[in-house]
Amino acid sequence: MKKRYLVSALLGSTLLLGACNQGDDGSKHHSDKKESSHKTEDKKSHKNDSSKSKNHSSNSNDDNSKSHKSKEQEQKFDKKQHIAMALFSPEADKYSITAKELLDGEYEAPQSGNSGNTKSVSNLTLTKDSSSVTNTPNNVTFYKTDPAKPDGVSLIGVSDKEIILFGAQSTFTYDEVRQQGKVLKIKDLEKKYGDEKNLDKVAKKINIADNNQQQTEDTNNTQTSEFYARVWMSVIKNSNVSGLTHKDVSEEPLNPYNKNATAKFPDGMQFLSADVTAAGQVYYTNNNDGTITVYSVPSHFQDKRWMEDDYSKSESERILNNGKVYKLVNSSDPDVKVLAKQFDEDGKADSSSQTSSSSSKGESKVTRDNxxxxxxxxxxxxxxxxxxxxxxxxxxxxxxxxxxxxxxxxxxxxxxxxxxxxxxxxxxxxxxxx
Known part of the structure; x- marks a missing residue:
């Protein structure tokens, strides 16, 4: 009987141990499943986080790109700003009023025998010029400046890609202007002067005038003492003269000593002179655009070759075919006002003197020319x-x-x-x- 109880106890113990082992395995299996589930969730979470990070990075790059593009769009410059950039360049001083001079309000304007003369300047006016440069491409526009710093006409050529600075005293071809002037690439100007702090200040001092208005102003009243004074100051640049006179010499022979073998002055040719020959003389035609063309006619024909028909004819034609263009000074120039009064006074004196002379002797007045x-x-x-x-x-x-x-x-x-x-x-x- 005792044996039977002992066997039963052993069997019960064995069953109990088996159940326990089975329970441990189930618990382990359940734990493994739980851990696997956590790992899967972690992977998904990491994947989602990575995706979000990439999306954020992409969005950030897009924002930067948009910001960069927006900045580029804000950096677009207009025509006046490009011209202002060109005036900041060191080469501008040779051809035009510079940006510094516009900011300072004065520029050097040397006269005969006075290299230190300065004039005030508040603005630079640009007017379209179609006569100083020939063979100009359709995409290039030339402007003359007022005031003009050097002798002659200051020109600024403008296209989408370049600014050209040039000073003209006669007519030039477009190729000659590019070779002899200064060609500035707009891309280079933007890189160098795009961040210039005074760029907008200079640009605001540049005025691009309406061409028709400028022509109307310059073509009116060309037969007045004021206009003659403007011509004299534009070419001779000396107001310390006396005995100023004006004469229309249209269709007259250029060489009065060989009238049958010389070219004649064109219609509209005008002549200005002073009492003293050394003070200068001006033979000119008005271009009706704020400029005049001046011709180098000798004051006296002392060269004996002028009496030779072939020389007289060819040389007179050469003179008339090689005029130099000058930009007229402003009528507001104080020297112009002084000279204008002198033209008025001398004109009246000449008129009364000629009347007296003709009534008494029927002879012309003695002048420098005769x-x-x-x-x-x-x-x-x-x-x-x-x-x-x-x-x-x-x-x-x-x-x-x-x-x-x-x-x-x-x-x-x-x-x-x-x-x-x-x-x-x-x-x-x-x-x-x-």
Missing amino acids: VIDKVEDYEGHKLNTDKYTYKEPEKTEDGNWGFSYTDKAGTLRGSYKVDGNGNVTKYDEKGNEI
Whole structure:
């Protein structure tokens, strides 16, 4: 009986241990499943986080790209700003008023014998120019500037890709302008001066004028003392003169000493002169666009070749075919006002003098232009320019005209005096009347 209880106890114990082991395995299996589930969730979570991170990075890049594009769009410059950039370049000083001069409010404007002369400037006005540069491409526009710093016309050429700076005294081809002027790439200008702090200040001082308005202003009142004064100051640049006169010389022979073998002045040719030859003279035509064309006509035709038909004809034609273009100074220039008054006064004096002379003797007034004629009439022949050198006639304080002459070695040989009535007196080298 005891054996039976012992066997039963052993069997029960064995069953109990088996159940326990089975329970442990189930628990382990359940734990493994739970851990596997957590790992799967972690992977999904990591995947989602990674995806979100990528999306965020992508969105961030897109935002940066948009911001960059927006910044580029904000950096677009207009025509005035591009021109202003060109005026900041060191090369601008040779051709135009510079950005610094616009900011300072003054620029150098040298006159004859006065290199330190300065003038005030508040704005730079650009007017379309279609006459100074030939063979210009359709995508390029040239503007003349007012004021113009160098002698002649300051030109600024503008296209989508380039700014061209140039100073013209006559007509040039587009290729010549590119070779002799300064060509500035707009991309380079933007890189160098796009962040210039005073760029907008200079750009605001640049005015692009309506061409029709400018032409109307410049073509009106061209036969006034003020306009003559503007011409004189544009070319001679000296207001310290006297005896200023004006004459319309249209269709007159350029060489008055060989009228049958010389070109004639074109219609509209005007002539300005002063009492003293050394003060200068101006033969010009008005271009009706704020500029004039000036011609280098000799004050006297002392070269004997002017009496030769072939030379006279070819040289006179050459002179008329090679005029130089000058930009007219502003009518507000103080020197213009001074000279205009002088033209008025001299004009009245000339008029009354000519009336008196014609009523008394029927002869023309003695002027710088006909002094040589009076002397040649007195001598009965042309002056001998092969043997002597004749000085330019000058008006003396007593109102008479006179000039001296030397031999080719420079030794004084004599002089002439012509009074207001045209009477000639000749003197030897010692000043004794002959």
